[in-house]
Amino acid sequence: MMPAEDERSRDLPAGHSWIEVDYRFPPGADGARQAQMLAVGQTAGSWDARHSHREKELRSHLGEVRSLALQEDGGTVATIAFPRGNLDGSMGALLTMIFGKYSLGGVARILALRLPADYGLQPRFGLPGLRQRLDVHGRPLIMAIFKPALGLDAAGHAEILAQAAMAGLDIIKDDEILPDLAEAPVLERWRACAPIIEARRDRSGRDLLYAVNLSGDARSLQEQARRLVAEGANALLLNVLTYGFAVLEALVRDPEVAVPIFAHPAFAGALCGAPEHGLAYGVVLGTLMAHAGADAVLYPAHYGSLPFSAADETAIVAALRARAVAPVPSAGVHPGTLAQILGDYGCEVILNAGTGIMDHPDGIGPGVLAFFEAWERWQQGESLRLEAVPPGPLHRALEKWGGG
Amino acid sequence: MMPAEDERSRDLPAGHSWIEVDYRFPPGADGARQAQMLAVGQTAGSWDARHSHREKELRSHLGEVRSLALQEDGGTVATIAFPRGNLDGSMGALLTMIFGKYSLGGVARILALRLPADYGLQPRFGLPGLRQRLDVHGRPLIMAIFKPALGLDAAGHAEILAQAAMAGLDIIKDDEILPDLAEAPVLERWRACAPIIEARRDRSGRDLLYAVNLSGDARSLQEQARRLVAEGANALLLNVLTYGFAVLEALVRDPEVAVPIFAHPAFAGALCGAPEHGLAYGVVLGTLMAHAGADAVLYPAHYGSLPFSAADETAIVAALRARAVAPVPSAGVHPGTLAQILGDYGCEVILNAGTGIMDHPDGIGPGVLAFFEAWERWQQGESLRLEAVPPGPLHRALEKWGGG
Structure with missing residues (x-):
């Protein structure tokens, strides 16, 4: 067998x-x-x-x-x-x-x-390093996405972040489809958001990571990463499969880019989607990402909005965890999926919600709070079924998206 | 329709x-x-x-x-x-x-x-620029590959090149599977071969391009390219699909790397091979390569050793020629395929033979000469059938590989 x-x-x-x-x-x-x-x-x-x-x-x-x-x-x-x-x-x-x-x-x-364990690169941070930077332990990390990102200028990013930061969010990332556009230059996005992150740290002592999306050619992208980090950016996002593993490796080796790198899986289906061709998802989003130095890797959760198989998800997670890379199940994650994700992963996971936070009926702050409310109920063994949850952000989320 | x-x-x-x-x-x-x-x-x-x-x-x-x-x-x-x-x-x-x-x-x-014609990059040389550098016009360019490359040190590369250069070869490239190994460092390969290229230029006035294979991460690869060009290297080879289009774009934009870049198609099948998934070969090896600035693109000839479709080849060539990128039909090319290739392409093509030159029964020099003999007969309308060809390099090649 x-x-x-x-x-x-x-x-x-x-x-x-x-x-x-x-x-x-x-x-x-x-x-x-x-x-x-x-x-x-x-x-x-x-x-x-x-x-x-x-x-x-x-x-x-x-x-x-x-x-x-x-x-x-x-x-x-x-x-x-x-x-x-x-x-x-x-x-x-x-x-x-x-x-x-x-x-x-x-x-x-x-x-x-x-691969031999010493082939390629180790993540410089991984999930333990992310926890250390955030000083958050013993619970899943909660991550949001700026959405809809196209058409949103730097000030628009800051407005969203202000609401999410106030509600206690751990990590936010750019939408992967937003490159360095004149209407929302990547440096301006960071500059508009940096004071909000600083204020949150001053207020609560807790950091918030913003994974800024990199774009350009291999050289301009790395220069962009260096400029961002020099201006205080504390995390980066890379579409590894459309820019190349070589670009990720160069960032990971760069002492001037000493911040966690989130790897986005966009385009992986072009390599992995066919049944008899290409490479298994576990190889591309698991083994290769983990040996190219990614700190956190996004991929579709099998019970999310994309038809992804549980076996592929299992293979990805095993390869990531073997090198302490943070698994980030994504796509269709909302508070109603929390119990299922924690049942599969325990707490050592990053819950990444795009619309599952941004489109909360009461706004972005309640969108974040609904996740924390779900986590607290789950931790105390309380039901997450709609009828058991009192009025509030989680109740509203379950009403809209179901689950629990 | x-x-x-x-x-x-x-x-x-x-x-x-x-x-x-x-x-x-x-x-x-x-x-x-x-x-x-x-x-x-x-x-x-x-x-x-x-x-x-x-x-x-x-x-x-x-x-x-x-x-x-x-x-x-x-x-x-x-x-x-x-x-x-x-x-x-x-x-x-x-x-x-x-x-x-x-x-x-x-x-x-x-x-x-x-894509809009002004999206992305133009090739800096393309086939016209290659012809100008080589001062060869009105005939197909003949290109060879160092094979078998693994296990061959720098001196071994020079020995092969000396034989091929003497016979009048236009272009040689590294095998795509040979990265920068300690047993044959890329800089030493170039240094060992440079004097042979110089001697050929002194003797015949004709240049010979050696497309050196790049490897590493995005940054070290570009540094490697710069060092090579600073030491006189006159062409480069990049596995675009395993390193990333972003790496090609950075090289093409780099004024310190002002030499033609040959794009190798390795790994394209992982993106293009399945019938209902991924991208058509014409998109990946044609449109994307042509808009990312490649000067010459290799791909399997449909009558070569790999089962490649004529329609895919046609789509690739149309996209490349629209931007003056040199088409390089490859894999299983030998003197017996010349008539078929020229029938399809005319003279505006690079004939790229690996074993079709290296494994000629009489050696590498005769392997190159067989191509020129075939070209001269084709040009004069003479038969390339074995029985019509007098004893010599071409006859020996046709005996071994057939075709004509």
């Missing part, structure tokens, strides 16, 4: 000299032949007799098919081991090796990726 | 204020509803009554479903127009808008993308 995906993707011991990948080939493909093509074609390349004098050097770089398992539906799952020495430690080189040219010809899906 | 894909992906006039995308939804999906979700969800986001006071600002950012066409198989093709003003001009923001969050939930495939 195949182990569950979250088991299959566990890190290998630090110093391990192989990288292991599980590929699935669909029914009808010659899995054994395809696996051999991958192991050889993505490493030593051709094996012409003319290269026999170089056999020793080539052999040290050669991939190996470690196992082949025929599936019930006629597909094949192959485990291939690649020498770690073929790589420079970057995600770009890794993806080029394990799927690069092969992806243009063969039909295969990467189900799992096992 | 739908226009052919290469027609559908034509650039819009410069200054055009919309970006148009054709999506296909599979049979069984409610195409009209999905299109609406895309147009609204990827722009204005939610349309809650609470935001009515912001309606004017939101409306200027709203996407519009421009057409819906039911396909014979029950699928739907929808054209959606997105305001250009939602973007900062980067490919990262573009991909986030047109497919970002939606890709996590809905099943759709992007068939075509029409």
Whole structure:
């Protein structure tokens, strides 16, 4: 029997000299032949007799098919081991090796990726670091999103933040679709919001993180991150899959950008959505994000507004938690989903609500308060059913969105 | 009737204020509803009554479903127009808008993308610039690949290049799977090869471009590119899809990296390979590459060693040529495929052969000469069939690989 995906993707011991990948080939493909093509074609390349004098050097770089398992539906799952020495430690080189040219010809899906624990980067903060910055322990962190973001200027961002900050919010992030536009330049957004964060800290002693969305080319984006952090920005948001893992890695390595980085999953479906192609969500949003240094990773909760599978969510969370990266189940999160999320995750989670806060019938402040009210009831074992909840923000939220 | 894909992906006039995308939804999906979700969800986001006071600002950012066409198989093709003003001009923001969050939930495939001609970057060299640098006109450019690359040190690269240079090769590139390894550091590879290129220029007056493979994180990769160019490197290779379009854009904008950039398609199949998900090859390897500033783009020739479709190849070439980017049909190219490629492309093409040069039975020099022999016969209308070709490099190549 195949182990569950979250088991299959566990890190290998630090110093391990192989990288292991599980590929699935669909029914009808010659899995054994395809696996051999991958192991050889993505490493030593051709094996012409003319290269026999170089056999020793080539052999040290050669991939190996470690196992082949025929599936019930006629597909094949192959485990291939690649020498770690073929790589420079970057995600770009890794993806080029394990799927690069092969992806243009063969039909295969990467189900799992096992990297040595010391391959790539560690998150600099992770969930423990976020808790330390916020000085919030023993409860889930509550996170909101500026929405609708397009058409909202810097002052509009500040107005929203003022309401959310007053209600005790922990983290807010830009909408991922808002780049550095002339009508709401990213630096102005931060400058308008910074005094509100400062005032909250002065008043309550509690920090509030604002993950500012980065955009541009790889260089201008990093310069933007540096300017933001130099002006006090305390968190960043990156659409890792549309900008590149290499951009995330550069930010994580930059001592001038010493703030937590939230990774957004936009575009992951282009890589992960098809059943027999691309890569499993657990690999892209779990293993790769965790080894590229993200501090927190967003992904759809399987009971949210996007049709996401529980197995994918489980695989993502296992890979993130193995490296202390904060899991951020998202999309369709509202106070009525809190019990279900905490049932799955316990408290070590960030609850990220966009419309589930912004569109609360009584406004943004009550939108945040409804989450805290739900958390307090849950913690004390009280029911979250509408009829059991007294009038107030949570009651109004449950009326609108259901759940509980 | 739908226009052919290469027609559908034509650039819009410069200054055009919309970006148009054709999506296909599979049979069984409610195409009209999905299109609406895309147009609204990827722009204005939610349309809650609470935001009515912001309606004017939101409306200027709203996407519009421009057409819906039911396909014979029950699928739907929808054209959606997105305001250009939602973007900062980067490919990262573009991909986030047109497919970002939606890709996590809905099943759709992007068939075509029409960008204003002045969106993004122009190639700085393109095929005309490559010809000018090489001073080669009126014939296809001949390009080789260092293979097998892993296990080959800097001196080994130089040995191969010496043979190829003597035979008159125009361009050589690193294997895309060779990053900056301690056993063959990228700077040492260039330093070992530079004197051979210089000697060829002194001897024949003709330059030879060596596209050096970049790797690392976004910042170290760009520093590597700058160091290489400072030491005289005259071309670069980037795995655009595993490092990110943002990395390509940063290189193209960098005045310190004023050399042609070759874009490798490794990993494109993870985005483009599935029938109903992701993006068409013409969008990724054509439109996006051409608007991100690549000078030359590699992709599988449909009669090569990878099972690639002629329609995909046609769409890629149309998008590249619209911006003077050099098309580089690759994978399984050998002298026996020359007539077919030139029949399709004419002379305005780069013929890129890996094993088709390196594994020539008589060695690398004859591997290059076989291409020139084939070109001369083709130009003079002489047969390329084995029995018509006199003994020599081309005859030996046709014996080994067939074709003609």
